[in-house]
Amino acid sequence: MNSNGRVALITGISGQDGSYLTELLLTKGYVLHGLAPYLRYGLPVDPRVTFHPCDLSDASNLSEILDQAQPDEVYHLGAQSHVKLSFEIPIHTVDVTGLGVLRILEAIRQFQNRSGKQVRFYQASSSEMFGQAVESPQNERTPFHPRSPYACAKVYAHWQTINYREAYGMFACSGILFNHESPRRGEAFVTRKITLAATRIKLGLQHELRLGNIDARRDWGFAGDYVEAMWLMLQQPEPDDYVIASGGQHSVREFLDEVFGCLDLDWKKYVVIDPAFYRPAEVETLLGDATKAREKLGWKPRVALADLARMMVESDLELARREAAAARAV
Numbered sequence: 001m002n003s004n005g006r007v008a009l010i011t012g013i014s015g016q017d018g019s020y021l022t023e024l025l026l027t028k029g030y031v032l033h034g035l036a037p038y039l040r041y042g043l044p045v046d047p048r049v050t051f052h053p054c055d056l057s058d059a060s061n062l063s064e065i066l067d068q069a070q071p072d073e074v075y076h077l078g079a080q081s082h083v084k085l086s087f088e089i090p091i092h093t094v095d096v097t098g099l100g101v102l103r104i105l106e107a108i109r110q111f112q113n114r115s116g117k118q119v120r121f122y123q124a125s126s127s128e129m130f131g132q133a134v135e136s137p138q139n140e141r142t143p144f145h146p147r148s149p150y151a152c153a154k155v156y157a158h159w160q161t162i163n164y165r166e167a168y169g170m171f172a173c174s175g176i177l178f179n180h181e182s183p184r185r186g187e188a189f190v191t192r193k194i195t196l197a198a199t200r201i202k203l204g205l206q207h208e209l210r211l212g213n214i215d216a217r218r219d220w221g222f223a224g225d226y227v228e229a230m231w232l233m234l235q236q237p238e239p240d241d242y243v244i245a246s247g248g249q250h251s252v253r254e255f256l257d258e259v260f261g262c263l264d265l266d267w268k269k270y271v272v273i274d275p276a277f278y279r280p281a282e283v284e285t286l287l288g289d290a291t292k293a294r295e296k297l298g299w300k301p302r303v304a305l306a307d308l309a310r311m312m313v314e315s316d317l318e319l320a321r322r323e324a325a326a327a328r329a330v
Ligand code: F7E
Pocket: 081, 082, 083, 084, 125, 126, 127, 128, 177, 178, 179, 180, 188, 189, 190, 191, 193, 210, 211, 212, 213, 214, 216, 217, 218, 252, 277, 278, 279, 282, 283, 284
């Protein structure tokens, strides 16, 4: 693919969304720069991407990176994104997930002044901001009621993004993304935890699965669909905020039915409820209304939950088969 002459910079490039967005932007001909604190916890970054180590709790090298990369678009995906972990490391979470956004916005504002360039900025906001939601489904006008240090940090970051848009005329957008999953999802999030365990149980590598609140209800979509919405937001004539969601809602129980059903297993024989996985404050139910994204961006999700579950099961079954073969070879 020939270059389209545009440069994009992605923070959090080694995570699930960073990897799908990398693939999308490479097919569109972007020159790509990626930031992450260190790579060993994430996926390997595509060799076509120029990688810059950058810790969002420090960010002292951000200005230098912006001067080197000269980005037209910045996609800010980097965060401490695990909700339960945010109760255990709240200060670090708020530093990276909340203040980290301010560090980037301010570095971009100064870069724009130095270079005369207009940078388009995407902020990864989250449905967790709705928390104990006052209405259902949630849209761009639904008030926030965050229920974790992570969600509080995301609310702060969301409003800073709007503030930089209003105060400095920055082209800054927030995508309020509901849960989005894939075979590349981190292993500590509930969907991947379930598909990894179910496939290992199927092959006799594991015998139980310990979970927390399986009555929680979420609006789950496919990460590959959701990164397309991020790109679309930055191609519009005006910056704005958009809810990105599937518009369907399922409980963790229903996701268990779907996944174990794919493998002809009954999850009730293996799942143990363990209070260690409960959160001090839970978000019981979320459901998104992405009408604005459909009407203004022309965006809609393509992958339904049953297909997503199957995609994740097939991928994790392959991993489990390799693990079983390696165990036999020893
Ligand atoms: O939990 C329940 C848990 O950790 C989903 C992040 O990407 O999406 C994600 O946040 C539900 C919760 O995702 C276990 O209590 C039960 O009600 O997969 P999760 P999340 O907390 O909804 C939003 C949009 C983000 O922005 C976040 O960054 O499942 N649950 N048992 C469990 N959850 C986990 N992780 N592990 C369990 O054993």
